[in-house]
Amino acid sequence: MIPRLKGLVGRFWPVLRLRTFLLGTLLFVAALPGLGAIFLRVYENALVRRTEAELVAQGAALAASAAIVARGIPMQAVPLEDTQRYHERKTEVDLRSSPILPPRPRAAITNRLPDPAALVLARQMMPAFRETKVTTLAAILMLDRHGVLLNGQAGGRSFAMLPEVRIALGGSAVTVLRKNEGYVRRYPLEWLSRAAQIRLHHARPIMVDGKVVGVLLLSRSPRALFLGIYEDRGKIALGGVVILGLLFALTAVLSRAIVRPVERLSQATRELASGRRVTARQSSLQVVEIRALFHDFEQMADSIEKRSRYLRDFAASVSHEFKTPLAAMSGAIELLQDHGGDMASADRERFLANMAADARRLSRLVGRLMELARADVLVGEPGASAPVHGILASMADAMTRDRFRVNLLLSEASSALVPAVAMDPGALEAVLTTLAENARQAGASRLEVTLTVQDDDWVRLDLVDDGPGIPEGDRERVFAPFFTSKREAGGTGLGLAIARSLLDAYGGVLELLRSPNGAHFRVLCPRAMEYSANML
Structure with missing residues (x-):
């Protein structure tokens, strides 16, 4: 019964402009005393x-x-x-x-x-x-x-x-x-x-x-x-004129403070939907909720613009990354089709090996893209907790090899009690492993990890290696997807992008700091609600 009544009302309810609705509402409220005086x-x-x-x-x-x-x-x-x-x-x-x-x-x-x-x-x-x-x-x-x-x-x-x-x-x-x-x-x-x-x-x-x-x-x-x-017609007429004047003045104020900003915001939304960024100008008469709405709109517009630029660059990078191995595979296939019978066995094996390498590169690239997509849309689970010191110890054991060693350094304040961080253990392990693997591939022989518990509910991890470091011209692009200086060695340039996305999902931070020797990465993780004892 109630849904049918709502549907009936919605069918015959007139769609009015906000100015008309405000004016009609105020007129009705102003008429209530007069109606009460007559009908009551x-x-x-x-x-x-x-x-x-x-x-x-x-x-x-x-x-x-x-x-x-x-x-x-x-x-x-x-x-x-x-x-x-x-x-x-x-x-x-x-x-x-x-x-x-x-x-x-x-x-x-x-x-x-x-x-x-x-x-x-x-x-x-x-x-x-x-x-x-x-x-x-x-x-x-x-x-x-x-x-x-x-x-x-x-x-x-x-x-x-x-x-x-x-x-x-x-x-x-x-x-x-x-x-x-x-x-x-x-x-x-x-x-x-x-x-x-x-x-x-x-x-x-x-x-x-x-x-x-x-x-x-x-x-x-x-x-x-x-x-x-x-x-009393003179008094009643004067009161009516005064009330109408006040109503029109109040309607003008409400229109300037509410209606006009909403119209400007609507126009800016249509411009944004058509691909043009227009900054909505606020009225001189501001309302707290309308001002907050403008602020939220600007944040949304910035986010959309950033996401659009990211998708545009991402699509261009994916196209470039896929184009090179696909072009090499297509050329090799054409040669094998046209001259496969006359080609020497060694040349044929070499072309097939190159095709297999390109296929493996594409497969690895697709896998990393899937990891990046999952990291980008990941939303941190509430209540997640990871024993940071245990994960550090496990990573150090797994990454330490003949020519590469991971050293863990604990400050005095954190040696007695190491808090857990508000992250999924697998995500934290993936971030630390990526940073350690990048240091090893860059030619470093030692990676020092310093854990510090800050007073502002953050756990700080500083990872410093003794490798050649990151060139000055590459520092701004090091977190960009597909940027890598080891493409010939099979690098996809997605590791740091995935690591930063994983940290972003849990409110963490990954940044590159300047260092006199090697590369210095800093990981900031929010502390979990509960603390875990030192797990060394």
């Missing part, structure tokens, strides 16, 4: 609460005024103490949690007559009610202490059955949400507003001497969401 009704809920606060303030002011007026009315003339004065109260309605009650029903017919004292109070408060209604557009009704209406067209009827009136008669102010039965849609998108179809009803008791003498019932529709947005 955060802004609308704030408008409803503001309307409730206004109703609460109006009710508190009118109730306080009614309590003061009640001083001159018989049986109601008891002023409020300071501790009984109204205090500011927090809003309590919430569109997300407050229930929305049905529209307020009509006042019920009752046999109870309005309280005469409350009726006098209502008549005296009517001017204040009218002025407040004109200013705030809130409907204001006054009820006596039994819930009977004292003003309005339904005067004399009862609202005592309303839950908000019962709460107010109990001495507490309350605000409820009810559906607005007289609601008429005015805006095309007004259906998005939940508050457009409701009306707030606030009931507040009029208290004198701690007793409820009446109730004020105020109702009003909340401020419309779109009306509020329209009234």
